[in-house]
Amino acid sequence: LAKTTQPISMDSYEGQEVNITCSHNNIATNDYITWYQQFPSQGPRFIIQGYKTKVTNEVASLFIPADRKSSTLSLPRVSLSDTAVYYCLVGLPLFSGGYNKLIFGAGTRLAVHP
């Protein structure tokens, strides 16, 4: 079973837009794609979720192409406080029982510089 694939790290500067892409070739038909943010010494927290096309909230936008095999998290005008690890999460179906293992990838470590 393939896991999600994201860049290991990215660097940006304050005020820039940051786009983080995640590949998920084995996404299940009914699964949504969810992104989480994790600051040091804290548990991950929910950022945004989507199924297809585009979703936008007060924090970020999420772009999902028609084949749903990838997704892109877009952070507009990042600040120093956006420095964190970002995880793309999709459920991976088991072959029996129908339950999904919710497996995180390695995440993308975003560093925002002054």
Add this chain to the structure above:
Amino acid sequence: NAGVTQTPKFQVLKTGQSMTLQCAQDMNHEYMSWYRQDPGMGLRLIHYSVGAGITDQGEVPNGYNVSRSTTEDFPLRLLSAAPSQTSVYFCASSYSTTLSSGNTIYFGEGSWLTVV
């Protein structure tokens, strides 16, 4: 509504000792799971449960046991601690395993475990 509560927050163990990390949630979630996170690394799934009485292995289950006697509690047991188990442990819960609209995962604050 406390969400997901983990105890203890910090623990130091000697090699070979056993201990239990406690996790409780008050959201009536069916799905609960344990992850470990080593320094500078991502989250790795240890064990998970889709309901009371049902548990299964994740990516890195060796050295850990779990049980789910109630919907609210999902303790993680280290039977014989080893230095390789030094890590931060996160408990998580969600309404189901299907990442459908509105269903997200809630995480505890983490338990820092050091095995010497």
